[in-house]
Every structure is written in C-alpha cells, then in structure tokens.
Amino acid sequence: MFNTVEVIYALLDPLLEALATDKFDNEAFLPVDRQQQRVLNYNDNLVNCAFISWADFELWNAWLRVFGIGTFLAEFHLMNGMSDYTRTGDPSYLIGKTQNPAFCDFEDPDYAAFFRDSVEVVEAFEAGCMTSADAAKHIFDTANQYAFPVPIRKDALVRAHWMKEEDQLTERDLKFVRNGFRWALTTPLTRDVVSSAETFFRWCAHRPDPHLGQESDSHTRDLRTPQRSGERQERRASLSSRA
Numbered sequence: 001m002f003n004t005v006e007v008i009y010a011l012l013d014p015l016l017e018a019l020a021t022d023k024f025d026n027e028a029f030l031p032v033d034r035q036q037q038r039v040l041n042y043n044d045n046l047v048n049c050a051f052i053s054w055a056d057f058e059l060w061n062a063w064l065r066v067f068g069i070g071t072f073l074a075e076f077h078l079m080n081g082m083s084d085y086t087r088t089g090d091p092s093y094l095i096g097k098t099q100n101p102a103f104c105d106f107e108d109p110d111y112a113a114f115f116r117d118s119v120e121v122v123e124a125f126e127a128g129c130m131t132s133a134d135a136a137k138h139i140f141d142t143a144n145q146y147a148f149p150v151p152i153r154k155d156a157l158v159r160a161h162w163m164k165e166e167d168q169l170t171e172r173d174l175k176f177v178r179n180g181f182r183w184a185l186t187t188p189l190t191r192d193v194v195s196s197a198e199t200f201f202r203w204c205a206h207r208p209d210p211h212l213g214q215e216s217d218s219h220t221r222d223l224r225t226p227q228r229s230g231e232r233q234e235r236r237a238s239l240s241s242r243a
Contacts (some may be wrong), residue, residue, distance in 0.1 A: 042103035
C-alpha cells in the first residue's frame with residue numbers, strides 16, 4: 001500500500017506538468033525512477049534472503065521479523081498520515097519523513113540500518129561464514145535491542161475501518177496493543193503474523209501460537225518495561241555503526 005501511495009504521489013506533479021507543457025523529458029521523471037528503483041532493490045534483497053533462509057526454519061522465522069518490522073511500522077505511519085490528511089487537508093502528511101530509507105519514507109527511521117545488518121547476516125550464512133543458528137540468533141537479538149515504537153492511533157484505525165468511532169479504546173488500551181505488536185514482531189514464538197481478532201488478542205496477552213504448546217515466551221524480555229531515556233538514540237548509533 002505505501003509503495004503505491006508514494007510512487008503515485010511522486011508521479012503526480014511531473015506528470016501534470018508534462019501534460020500541461022507537452023514536454024515529457026526524462027529528467028523530470030528521474031525522482032520517480034529513483035524511488036521505484038529503491039523499492040525494487042529492497043524487494044530483491046527481501047526475497048533473496050527469504051530464499052536463502054529457507055535452508056533452516058529458525059533462520060526463516062528470524063527473517064520473517066525483518067519483513068514484519070519494516071512492513072507493519074510503515075503501514076501504521078502511513079495510516080496516521082492519511083488520517084491527519086483527512087482531518088486537515090494538508091498534503092504534507094502524505095509525505096513520509098524518514099531520511100535515506102530502505103524502501104519507504106514512512107518506515108521507522110532506524111529500520112534501514114537494521115535491514116542492512118540483517119541482510120549481511122543472512123548472506124554470511126549463505127557464504128558459509130556463519131551457521132544458520134548464529135544468524136537467526138543475531139537477528140532476534142538485534143530485533144529485541146531495536147527500540148522501535150509501534151505508532152498505532154485510534155483515529156487512524158477508525159479511518160481505515162478497522163474499528164468504529166464509538167468503540168472504546170483508551171490510551172491505556174493503546175499501550176497494551178502497541179506492546180502486543182512489539183512482542184509479536186520480536187519473539188520466535190509467533191509464526192502467524194496475519195492480523196485477525198484471534199491473533200491480535202493473543203499478541204496482547206503475549207501468548208505464543210497455540211500449536212507450539214507453550215504458555216509464554218520466557219526468553220523474551222519484558223516489553224512492558226518502559227525504555228530507558230536515551231535508549232533509542234543509543235540503539236540508532238549502534239545500528240548506524242554497522243551500516
């Protein structure tokens with residue numbers, strides 16, 4: 001969804017200008033081309049590492065987190081922007097604010113470094129420089145240290161028709177929901193990452209998928225504990241140093 005929104009939005013001005021002047025110079029469309037190429041490069045890495053990770057289920061399970069963290073967070077940021085645009089009519093909300101993203105201007109600011117690091121780890125496994133177990137552990141450890149927020153807002157959920165305006169959802173409830181999403185995206189004990197009412201409430205309760213036969217993820221840090229002040233900045237510096 002976000003790639004479609006971004007590319008179409010980027011195409012509007014140069015296309016309208018070209019139609020008005022009858023000048024379809026390639027230079028005017030280069031920003032759109034660069035944006036689309038960025039998405040293609042990301043998808044190439046995403047799919048390539050998925051194929052590589054199929055050699056070992058635990059590595060595939062770890063790679064699923066890399067995809068999920070990028071996709072879910074970008075979708076929530078875009079949903080918020082579209083809700084703000086609907087409320088104000090200000091088109092600037094339709095433009096993501098992330099600088100040098102991996103694939104989308106709406107992605108989390110630290111995702112590109114996390115993605116590059118994860119790609120390097122999977123490719124190191126393919127090259128025989130790392131075991132699949134070590135590669136999977138590295139990705140899960142890095143994801144757990146990655147202090148990403150989950151930007152879910154009620155107004156955006158209402159606009160997307162995920163819930164009704166009259167439905168009760170307090171800020172306390174939202175914190176519970178955000179913690180649930182974060183837990184689901186960083187634990188190896190959620191394999192079903194397709195949102196549904198059943199999985200949604202299970203995530204909020206920090207319960208693994210039923211078929212795994214486990215009541216809780218005892219190896220996952222307590223995500224209900226507030227992040228220390230400055231932890232996100234420290235993590236950003238750490239990820240950037242690997243880029």
